[in-house]
Amino acid sequence: MSRIKILASAVLATTLTAGLSTSALAAAGDPVKIGIMLPFSGIYAQLGEAGRDGLKLALKENASELHGSPVEFIELDTEAKPSRAPELASSMLNQHEADFVVGPVHSGVAMGMIKMLRGKDTIMIVPNAGSAAATGPLCSPNIFRTSFSSWQPSYPMGKVALEKGYKKVYAISWNYGMGRESLDAFKESFTAGGGEIVEEVLLPFPSTNFQSHVSDIADQNPDAVFTFFAGGGAIKFVKDYDAMGLRGKIPLLGSGFLTEGTLQAQGEAAEGVVTGLHYAEELDVPKNREFREAFNTEYGHYPDIYAVQGYDAGQAIASTINQLKGDISDKQAVISTMEKLTIDSPRGEFTFSKAHNPIQNIYLREVKDGVNMVQSVAAEALEDPARGCKL
Amino acid sequence: MSTELFFVQLINGLQYGLLLFLIASGLTLVFGVMGILNLAHGSMYMVGAYLAWYFVAITGSFTAAAILSAVVALGLGILIERVLIQRLYNRNHLDQVLLTIGMIFVFNSLQSILWGNDPYGVAVPEALSGSVPFTDNSSYPVYRIFAALICIAIAAALYFVVSKTRLGMLIRAGESNREMVEALGVNIKSLYTIVFAIGVMLAAISGIIAAPMRSIVPGMGESVLITCFVVVVIGGMGSIKGAFVGALLVGIVSTFAAVLMPTMSNMIIYIFMILVLLVKPQGLFAK
Numbered sequence: 001m002s003r004i005k006i007l008a009s010a011v012l013a014t015t016l017t018a019g020l021s022t023s024a025l026a027a028a029g030d031p032v033k034i035g036i037m038l039p040f041s042g043i044y045a046q047l048g049e050a051g052r053d054g055l056k057l058a059l060k061e062n063a064s065e066l067h068g069s070p071v072e073f074i075e076l077d078t079e080a081k082p083s084r085a086p087e088l089a090s091s092m093l094n095q096h097e098a099d100f101v102v103g104p105v106h107s108g109v110a111m112g113m114i115k116m117l118r119g120k121d122t123i124m125i126v127p128n129a130g131s132a133a134a135t136g137p138l139c140s141p142n143i144f145r146t147s148f149s150s151w152q153p154s155y156p157m158g159k160v161a162l163e164k165g166y167k168k169v170y171a172i173s174w175n176y177g178m179g180r181e182s183l184d185a186f187k188e189s190f191t192a193g194g195g196e197i198v199e200e201v202l203l204p205f206p207s208t209n210f211q212s213h214v215s216d217i218a219d220q221n222p223d224a225v226f227t228f229f230a231g232g233g234a235i236k237f238v239k240d241y242d243a244m245g246l247r248g249k250i251p252l253l254g255s256g257f258l259t260e261g262t263l264q265a266q267g268e269a270a271e272g273v274v275t276g277l278h279y280a281e282e283l284d285v286p287k288n289r290e291f292r293e294a295f296n297t298e299y300g301h302y303p304d305i306y307a308v309q310g311y312d313a314g315q316a317i318a319s320t321i322n323q324l325k326g327d328i329s330d331k332q333a334v335i336s337t338m339e340k341l342t343i344d345s346p347r348g349e350f351t352f353s354k355a356h357n358p359i360q361n362i363y364l365r366e367v368k369d370g371v372n373m374v375q376s377v378a379a380e381a382l383e384d385p386a387r388g389c390k391l
Numbered sequence: 392m393s394t395e396l397f398f399v400q401l402i403n404g405l406q407y408g409l410l411l412f413l414i415a416s417g418l419t420l421v422f423g424v425m426g427i428l429n430l431a432h433g434s435m436y437m438v439g440a441y442l443a444w445y446f447v448a449i450t451g452s453f454t455a456a457a458i459l460s461a462v463v464a465l466g467l468g469i470l471i472e473r474v475l476i477q478r479l480y481n482r483n484h485l486d487q488v489l490l491t492i493g494m495i496f497v498f499n500s501l502q503s504i505l506w507g508n509d510p511y512g513v514a515v516p517e518a519l520s521g522s523v524p525f526t527d528n529s530s531y532p533v534y535r536i537f538a539a540l541i542c543i544a545i546a547a548a549l550y551f552v553v554s555k556t557r558l559g560m561l562i563r564a565g566e567s568n569r570e571m572v573e574a575l576g577v578n579i580k581s582l583y584t585i586v587f588a589i590g591v592m593l594a595a596i597s598g599i600i601a602a603p604m605r606s607i608v609p610g611m612g613e614s615v616l617i618t619c620f621v622v623v624v625i626g627g628m629g630s631i632k633g634a635f636v637g638a639l640l641v642g643i644v645s646t647f648a649a650v651l652m653p654t655m656s657n658m659i660i661y662i663f664m665i666l667v668l669l670v671k672p673q674g675l676f677a678k
Contacts, residue, residue: 041503042609042610043508043608043609043610045503045508045609046507046508046509049508175653175654201653202653202654203649203653203654203656204653204654204655204656204657206614207649207656207657208605208606209407209645209646209649209656211403211406211407211646212400212403212404212646212647212649212650213649213650213653214529215396215399215400215403215529215650216396216400216650218399218526218527218528218529219393219395219396219399219526219529221527221528231510231606231608232510232606232607232608232611233606234606235510235512235606235608236605236606239512239604239605239606240604243515243522243532243534243535243604244525244529244530244531244532245522245525245528245529245530245531245532246528246529249528250528261509261510262510262512262606264511264512265509265510265511265512265606265607266512267512267514268514
């Protein structure tokens with residue numbers, strides 16, 4: 001149905017503009033086509049919905065910046081399935097001729113999309129997937145990211161662990177891109193400062209049989225544990241850790257996703273967990289309070305980090321169009337404008353690195369009474385090393 | 392691995408195995424008696440967990456939630472058998488697979504519509520929230536001991552019902568010769584309804600018991616279904632005794648595999664299954 005609608009409006013648009021000969025008029029009247037490639041079904045559906053809602057809110061709030069161009073959204077459900085990604089990205093490019101493609105959530109899907117979109121005129125904005133490659137070896141002038149690189153939340157945690165006096169750390173995660181890269185980033189700063197990783201465990205994704213590993217941790221008795229898990233796995237790990245009596249005995253550190261969107265389900269088991277992330281819901285920044293209220297008014301619930309990242313993708317698009325006075329036909333100009341943006345994000349202002357990844361603060365948070373309370377800034381304006389990127 | 396850690400992991404494995412048995416028992420019971428391969432069995436486990444979460448939120452009591460959820464699951468089992476499964480008795484396994492796979496999609500969508508896609512958790516009931524000292528710096532949660540005991544109690548109850556009661560006699564008779572049982576004037580239709588509903592309820596009860604220990608997320612049914620099939624195949628399709636032994640073996644093997652070779656741990660239970668099938672092609676306790 002929606003496809004028919006899009007087709008119909010495309011036909012209508014071409015017949016209408018066919019009569020107009022001046023390009024200036026066409027530029028002002030052409031809709032800005034924003035493709036949304038996010039998961040709306042499957043295990044990441046909630047993340048996809050949040051990202052889309054944030055994106056749409058930003059474009060609604062900044063409608064005046066678009067210089068009269070209407071916005072046309074094309075939504076395709078990635079189902080978080082990497083195998084479908086190239087086909088969907090290709091249809092965004094060729095069939096829908098999107099100016100911007102916002103997506104995806106899942107790093108595997110990101111790889112499939114990048115394969116199709118890299119070096120093309122369409123601007124790809126990643127509102128979540130943290131895979132190092134997207135702004136590393138596979139970086140491209142037309143690929144931007146408004147979220148994070150897997151390296152960013154974990155790297156400062158090595159330093160944090162050392163400052164807290166931990167010498168021996170047990171590291172555990174899933175054996176896939178984000179998991180491996182998170183542990184590697186932690187290890188990088190932790191071992192450089194003299195820390196020792198006593199054990200590194202990589203479990204098959206998305207296995208959640210953690211109890212035997214928690215027993216193993218109790219037996220090895222390290223100074224602390226560092227981990228990356230997200231979603232259902234994060235809930236299960238934190239609960240198992242608490243159930244086996246380790247909470248309060250061996251400190252639990254992690255990449256911030258361990259306690260993001262999961263606190264209610266984790267309950268008391270999450271109290272005292274220390275994590276690093278580029279956002280915290282209670283972050284005391286005026287823009288954050290403003291955004292949270294606006295989002296709640298629009299959708300009836302408070303936003304999470306995925307909504308923030310989608311919102312910033314929307315802000316980036318709106319500001320770029322504004323600075324170009326509504327004419328986005330020159331893609332080179334679009335890219336160089338976007339590169340220079342300073343995004344007034346709910347997480348605090350950020351700019352893009354050469355590789356197009358946010359240069360942003362990483363906050364040190366600790367769970368207190370079911371809330372991620374910001375303790376300090378673990379790393380200020382942290383830039384991903386973008387290893388392998390030639391931009 | 393120290394002796395102490397060995398025993399700790401053995402207990403972890405047994406506890407996991409007991410839960411696996413509870414989930415797999417319904418699957419193997421239904422297959423053994425009715426010859427129906429219910430691929431949506433994992434969905435029933437998911438439904439149990441979500442119902443438990445939902446009713447805990449409403450009633451505030453885990454006990455009340457558990458009873459309500461089990462009753463709803465029993466009703467759901469009767470409904471599914473009467474409306475859908477009944478039409479499959481004279482059809483082949485492919486039709487059963489198609490219908491029950493379809494049910495997986497239906498239940499996943501219902502879950503998404505009714506309860507959304509957020510991950511949920513259920514708090515351990517107050518009375519069972521303590522823990523007993525275990526090793527130097529770990530303790531064992533009372534709830535997990537309780538869960539293991541419930542699994543043993545249900546296993547014993549199943550054994551008693553099947554081998555000592557009239558219902559069990561009919562079940563066993565129905566397994567070996569359906570026509571003869573019918574000829575003797577037993578209403579095999581309602582017997583099947585009862586067995587299927589019990590199967591669904593067993594899966595849901597495992598979901599309820601697992602709820603405070605696991606995360607309640609979309610897709611939780613499918614992941615458990617595969618492990619269940621491994622358990623049932625190792626034990627011998629249709630054998631409850633086999634499911635019990637198979638579940639404990641799978642629990643222990645996967646627990647030790649997870650610690651000793653974490654990256655390969657998912658594969659180990661399948662390799663174990665292949666080894667068992669090489670020696671006993673019909674499973675350990677095949678009929």
